[in-house]
Amino acid sequence: MSNKNFDTCVSFHIHNGAFAGRLVRLNDVLQDIFKRHDYPVNVSAALSETTALAVLLANALKYKGLFTLQIQGNGPVSLLVADVTSEGKVRASAKFDEEKLEKAKALRKTEDEIEEVPHLVGGGYMAFTIDQGPETELYQGVVDLQGKNLTELALRYFKQSEQIDTILKLFVKRPQGESQSWQAAGVLLQKVPVKGGKEFSEDEELLNEVWNEAAVFIGSLSADEIFNADLSSQEILYRLFHAHKLEIGKEKRYEFGCRCNRDKLFSTLSGFSKDEIEEMSEDGKITATCGFCSEKYVFDKTELLKH
Numbered sequence: 083m084s085n086k087n088f089d090t091c092v093s094f095h096i097h098n099g100a101f102a103g104r105l106v107r108l109n110d111v112l113q114d115i116f117k118r119h120d121y122p123v124n125v126s127a128a129l130s131e132t133t134a135l136a137v138l139l140a141n142a143l144k145y146k147g148l149f150t151l152q153i154q155g156n157g158p159v160s161l162l163v164a165d166v167t168s169e170g171k172v173r174a175s176a177k178f179d180e181e182k183l184e185k186a187k188a189l190r191k192t193e194d195e196i197e198e199v200p201h202l203v204g205g206g207y208m209a210f211t212i213d214q215g216p217e218t219e220l221y222q223g224v225v226d227l228q229g230k231n232l233t234e235l236a237l238r239y240f241k242q243s244e245q246i247d248t249i250l251k252l253f254v255k256r257p258q259g260e261s262q263s264w265q266a267a268g269v270l271l272q273k274v275p276v277k278g279g280k281e282f283s284e285d286e287e288l289l290n291e292v293w294n295e296a297a298v299f300i301g302s303l304s305a306d307e308i309f310n311a312d313l314s315s316q317e318i319l320y321r322l323f324h325a326h327k328l329e330i331g332k333e334k335r336y337e338f339g340c341r342c343n344r345d346k347l348f349s350t351l352s353g354f355s356k357d358e359i360e361e362m363s364e365d366g367k368i369t370a371t372c373g374f375c376s377e378k379y380v381f382d383k384t385e386l387l388k389h
């Protein structure tokens with residue numbers, strides 16, 4: 083199901099620009115990610131949610147290059163990674179241990195439940211990286227994995243590292259029927275920092291009131307509403323915030339896109355030692371598979387050894 087209301091992120095402000103928000107809804111992006119992999123249900127759910135969060139965060143940043151959200155841990159799922167270019171290309175990938183996943187599944191009480199990201203990933207960290215090219219400094223923010231779901235992990239980061247008041251709600255919907263894809267969505271709202279340390283004086287009480295109301299409204303947003311393909315994101319925002327001086331901003335489209343290429347892989351592989359290359363080769367060939375798009379690249383052993 084391709085739908086113009088999905089695979090976009092819409093920015094908005096409420097209350098005269100005091101609070102800035104984003105609303106994301108993904109369908110085709112996820113479909114394109116998952117058709118390249120054979121992930122178990124829990125891994126797909128966790129990666130869908132991670133991808134929605136990555137797009138929300140990337141969209142809220144001013145950058146030219148690559149934004150990466152990476153969650154790494156010692157649990158059954160050892161890695162969830164999603165990256166988003168400033169041009170709107172998204173890719174995502176997961177690493178997991180099937181045996182550990184099965185064991186964890188056996189311990190669960192309900193059969194059909196989707197497991198939360200921290201349960202799957204275990205102890206570890208979540209990192210945000212912004213890479214704007216070789217001439218620039220790499221930005222990285224890191225937070226340890228404490229919280230009962232992905233939302234709590236992200237909120238902890240904003241509280242600890244950025245000290246920005248944030249409201250966040252994420253949604254995941256599993257495929258219903260043959261032709262349908264995983265869907266993920268989310269809403270992010272943040273207090274816009276006041277310039278020059280100036281404090282909101284007489285308005286502070288009102289601001290807090292509006293903030294608390296916005297939290298209640300976002301909390302009340304249902305999965306049925308946000309995944310309703312007949313509703314545009316703008317309509318959803320209007321339903322939520324029309325009483326709060328809503329200003330709807332830009333809508334940006336996102337699509338799946340992988341940045342792997344033969345030359346990059348070749349230079350990586352030619353960095354290995356002769357013994358390692360011998361070890362990896364089969365019938366004189368080395369096959370490397372991209373972890374994001376599953377594209378297979380075949381190299382000649384002798385070609386690699388020349389370098």
Ligand SMILES: [Zn+2]
Binds near residue numbers: 374
């Ligand atoms: Zn690739």
